[in-house]
Amino acid sequence: MSIRPKLSRRAQAIPASPIxxxxxxxxxxxxxGVHVYHLNIGQPDLxxxxxxxxxxxxxxxxxxxxxxxxxxxxxxxxxxxxYSSLGYKFEPEQIVVTTGGSxxxxxxxxxxxxxxxxxxxPEPFYTNYNGFAITSGVRLxxxxxxxxxxxxxxxxxxxxxxxxxxxxxIIINSPGNPTxxxxxxxxxxxxxxxxxxxxxxxxxxxxxxxxTFDGVRAVSILDIEGMEExxxxxxxxxxxxxxxxxxxxxxxxxxxxxxxxxxxxAQARLCPPALGQVVAAAAYNDESDYIEESxxxxxxxxxxxxxxxxxxxxxxCKKPKGAFYxxxxxxxxxxxxxxxxxxxxxxxxxxxxxxxxxPGFYATPGLGGEEIRIAYVLGCEQLEAxxxxxxxxxxxxxxR
Amino acid sequence: MSIRPKLSRRAQAIPASPIxxxxxxxxxxxxxGVHVYHLNIGQPDLxxxxxxxxxxxxxxxxxxxxxxxxxxxxxxxxxxxxYSSLGYKFEPEQIVVTTGGSxxxxxxxxxxxxxxxxxxxPEPFYTNYNGFAITSGVRLxxxxxxxxxxxxxxxxxxxxxxxxxxxxxIIINSPGNPTxxxxxxxxxxxxxxxxxxxxxxxxxxxxxxxxTFDGVRAVSILDIEGMEExxxxxxxxxxxxxxxxxxxxxxxxxxxxxxxxxxxxAQARLCPPALGQVVAAAAYNDESDYIEESxxxxxxxxxxxxxxxxxxxxxxCKKPKGAFYxxxxxxxxxxxxxxxxxxxxxxxxxxxxxxxxxPGFYATPGLGGEEIRIAYVLGCEQLEAxxxxxxxxxxxxxxR
Numbered sequence: 001m002s003i004r005p006k007l008s009r010r011a012q013a014i015p016a017s018p019i020x021x022x023x024x025x026x027x028x029x030x031x032x033g034v035h036v037y038h039l040n041i042g043q044p045d046l047x048x049x050x051x052x053x054x055x056x057x058x059x060x061x062x063x064x065x066x067x068x069x070x071x072x073x074x075x076x077x078x079x080x081x082x083y084s085s086l087g088y089k090f091e092p093e094q095i096v097v098t099t100g101g102s103x104x105x106x107x108x109x110x111x112x113x114x115x116x117x118x119x120x121x122p123e124p125f126y127t128n129y130n131g132f133a134i135t136s137g138v139r140l141x142x143x144x145x146x147x148x149x150x151x152x153x154x155x156x157x158x159x160x161x162x163x164x165x166x167x168x169x170i171i172i173n174s175p176g177n178p179t180x181x182x183x184x185x186x187x188x189x190x191x192x193x194x195x196x197x198x199x200x201x202x203x204x205x206x207x208x209x210x211x212t213f214d215g216v217r218a219v220s221i222l223d224i225e226g227m228e229e230x231x232x233x234x235x236x237x238x239x240x241x242x243x244x245x246x247x248x249x250x251x252x253x254x255x256x257x258x259x260x261x262x263x264x265x266a267q268a269r270l271c272p273p274a275l276g277q278v279v280a281a282a283a284y285n286d287e288s289d290y291i292e293e294s295x296x297x298x299x300x301x302x303x304x305x306x307x308x309x310x311x312x313x314x315x316x317c318k319k320p321k322g323a324f325y326x327x328x329x330x331x332x333x334x335x336x337x338x339x340x341x342x343x344x345x346x347x348x349x350x351x352x353x354x355x356x357x358x359p360g361f362y363a364t365p366g367l368g369g370e371e372i373r374i375a376y377v378l379g380c381e382q383l384e385a386x387x388x389x390x391x392x393x394x395x396x397x398x399x400r
Numbered sequence: 401m402s403i404r405p406k407l408s409r410r411a412q413a414i415p416a417s418p419i420x421x422x423x424x425x426x427x428x429x430x431x432x433g434v435h436v437y438h439l440n441i442g443q444p445d446l447x448x449x450x451x452x453x454x455x456x457x458x459x460x461x462x463x464x465x466x467x468x469x470x471x472x473x474x475x476x477x478x479x480x481x482x483y484s485s486l487g488y489k490f491e492p493e494q495i496v497v498t499t500g501g502s503x504x505x506x507x508x509x510x511x512x513x514x515x516x517x518x519x520x521x522p523e524p525f526y527t528n529y530n531g532f533a534i535t536s537g538v539r540l541x542x543x544x545x546x547x548x549x550x551x552x553x554x555x556x557x558x559x560x561x562x563x564x565x566x567x568x569x570i571i572i573n574s575p576g577n578p579t580x581x582x583x584x585x586x587x588x589x590x591x592x593x594x595x596x597x598x599x600x601x602x603x604x605x606x607x608x609x610x611x612t613f614d615g616v617r618a619v620s621i622l623d624i625e626g627m628e629e630x631x632x633x634x635x636x637x638x639x640x641x642x643x644x645x646x647x648x649x650x651x652x653x654x655x656x657x658x659x660x661x662x663x664x665x666a667q668a669r670l671c672p673p674a675l676g677q678v679v680a681a682a683a684y685n686d687e688s689d690y691i692e693e694s695x696x697x698x699x700x701x702x703x704x705x706x707x708x709x710x711x712x713x714x715x716x717c718k719k720p721k722g723a724f725y726x727x728x729x730x731x732x733x734x735x736x737x738x739x740x741x742x743x744x745x746x747x748x749x750x751x752x753x754x755x756x757x758x759p760g761f762y763a764t765p766g767l768g769g770e771e772i773r774i775a776y777v778l779g780c781e782q783l784e785a786x787x788x789x790x791x792x793x794x795x796x797x798x799x800r
Contacts, residue, residue, distance in 0.1 A: 003599045005512075005568075005601050005630055007658060008517070008568075010510060011665070014664040014665060015664070016664055041466070043465055046463070047462045053461070056456075056675070057460070062447045062448070063444070063445065064644065069420075099673070103669065106669075110410060110535065111408060111411040112405075114408045114409050114410055115410075115537065130668075131668025134668075135665065135668060168408075199405055242463055242464075243464045244670075245465045245674030247671070257407060258407060261412070264411070264415070265411070265414060265531075267417040267531065268502070268530075269502040269503065270644075271644075273499070273645070273647040273673040273676055275645070275675035279464065
């Protein structure tokens with residue numbers, strides 16, 4: 001009998017998605033007839049932007065051809081127009097359209113860092129950054145932020161003490177997933193100054209840019225002067241236009257050398273998806289109030305979730321200022337066990353709720369064990385019912 | 401003034417696409433009013449499979465959502481049905497749908513090989529394998545095959561002498577791009593035996609499976625016994641159904657550990673494109689004679705190209721048995737210079753022809769300088785006219 005062929009070490013190091021690992025228990029609950037409120041993933045329930053769906057219906061190609069590696073002109077033109085409406089001027093060669101924000105992050109990391117190089121990143125952070133980092137052999141060096149401060153932006157000292165001769169950049173994500181934190185202008189200037197002082201890039205994931213609440217406005221890394229060579233923006237239509245499955249994002253930077261490198265990575269995979277680009281171009285050209293309506297809806301939902309949590313003893317949660325997540329410390333001993341128990345042992349009037357356990361969002365082992373992420377991707381009425389379940393469930397879990 | 405931030409070494413090592421680098425000269429020729437016959441890229445002109453286009457028109461989602469990381473059930477079911485019709489039984493967990501064959505190759509390489517590990521590959525080979533290899537830090541170790549033999553499959557000795565303790569697999573592509581070569585059952589058995597003897601994987605890129613001529617049938621790595629743990633199949637709808645822009649491919653293997661690793665890579669990028677999957681599922685479920693008609697059309701075109709080349713002194717070209725490429729040694733001193741000259745200095749009755757220079761398909765420096773790849777992606781009448789240009793162009797170039 002022949003020896004069994006081995007896998008690569010890096011393949012063995014890639015974690016399974018911590019957000020998706022409770023899925024089998026949710027499926028089993030549904031089989032038992034229990035309704036599951038899904039607050040566990042960042043899949044908006046809002047309809048995809050109508051202009052995008054109309055464009056798709058009207059797209060009648062004879063051949064679905066390869067497009068340009070950097071993205072089709074219709075989409076890059078629409079992106080330039082959208083960014084111009086925000087006050088940022090871009091040239092076509094400063095944009096590479098990607099297969100979702102995922103590919104954008106991965107191209108940016110690989111263009112900047114070699115195996116063993118480091119990015120500093122505030123934790124908790126978007127889980128999938130870990131996957132991209134392992135895939136590209138890059139180390140993510142976390143700076144822990146806490147629920148008590150609303151996961152506020154790290155201080156200059158906190159960042160500085162993590163900088164080594166392998167540090168190549170700082171990754172930020174404001175408005176943030178999973179925290180809902182929005183960094184102030186001072187925060188962005190502090191990060192930018194550190195990047196300039198230590199010759200680092202700043203990769204700024206701005207996919208939730210428009211979703212900010214109570215008059216707060218997200219500050220882009222593009223707003224900070226002197227960052228032309230260092231700022232790399234990650235963007236995506238997934239959340240903004242509720243088109244996660246279209247898989248369209250982009251990398252943008254004024255650093256010409258960097259964008260040339262990103263383009264060569266893009267050429268290696270030929271082109272981004274043609275059909276998603278049709279949706280995206282129409283979305284970016286749209287002049288309706290779709291985004292503003294989405295923003296207001298998320299703000300109403302944030303209020304529902306936050307107000308309900310405030311009533312609870314032992315909850316630590318500052319009011320989220322953006323995105324559509326609430327990360328809250330809740331009074332249970334072990335959230336992994338709690339989130340699973342809610343699916344396997346709990347129901348209230350035939351329903352339960354699925355949330356994402358905190359540890360999956362931390363790189364530092366042992367952290368996040370008292371936090372859950374609530375994605376408010378259901379309408380207010382359903383959210384109220386889901387919060388009834390969650391709050392009752394916490395009590396029931398502690399009395400079990 | 402601050403220091404300019406550097407790029408990664410790997411970003412600097414990624415080559416620009418050798419196939420696309422003549423594009424500016426083609427654009428300039430068109431600006432001068434010269435018609436360019438494009439035989440330089442593998443973009444079929446045949447209409448996308450009608451069933452796929454119909455399914456796309458009928459797809460009316462409210463939300464374009466994230467799908468499963470391994471691909472949506474409708475598509476994996478259709479893939480299972482298609483493979484079953486070819487005589488191969490697959491289970492859903494043995495398939496991961498990818499963003500084109502490109503991502504499939506890249507997942508397979510990364511699941512098997514760490515940085516510095518090696519794959520043996522007959523050259524000339526599909527240019528973009530190079531990009532994926534550099535991205536993943538893997539070395540491609542070429543075995544040179546030649547036009548004189550029709551780029552026939554390397555011997556056991558040729559493969560064996562390339563095997564080192566870093567070798568993790570052999571990559572094959574039959575029917576082949578750019579060669580048009582189709583490996584026999586004996587060839588596949590020889591490769592499989594070497595893989596078993598040396599504990600290697602075989603990554604078999606079978607995207608051109610159906611496009612074989614003169615009664616030749618492509619042998620799949622799946623036809624070879626004892627390869628369950630070692631065979632990894634790369635597939636794609638791009639060429640089979642003329643849907644390159646849909647960006648849908650897949651990785652398939654009976655090796656459960658390998659597929660688990662591939663799935664974890666797939667989770668890191670969330671999901672493959674939803675809209676392309678709609679096209680792909682309908683394509684794989686289609687029972688029309690679309691593929692057979694495409695095959696016959698490519699065979700007619702192969703005959704046009706091959707017959708015209710045969711008449712030329714100094715041409716070396718065995719009759720291609722599959723895919724839709726002809727790689728031919730032509731009597732010019734330097735094909736890079738020739739292909740460019742055809743765009744910058746030549747025209748015949750207002751037309752010229754663009755082909756892909758051979759060196760881009762070789763990993764060994766200095767090889768391929770007398771070969772061009774002709775992609776027969778135009779109808780027979782246009783191909784005749786393009787071959788008139790090419791043959792006249794070779795004479796004119798040598799008399800210039």
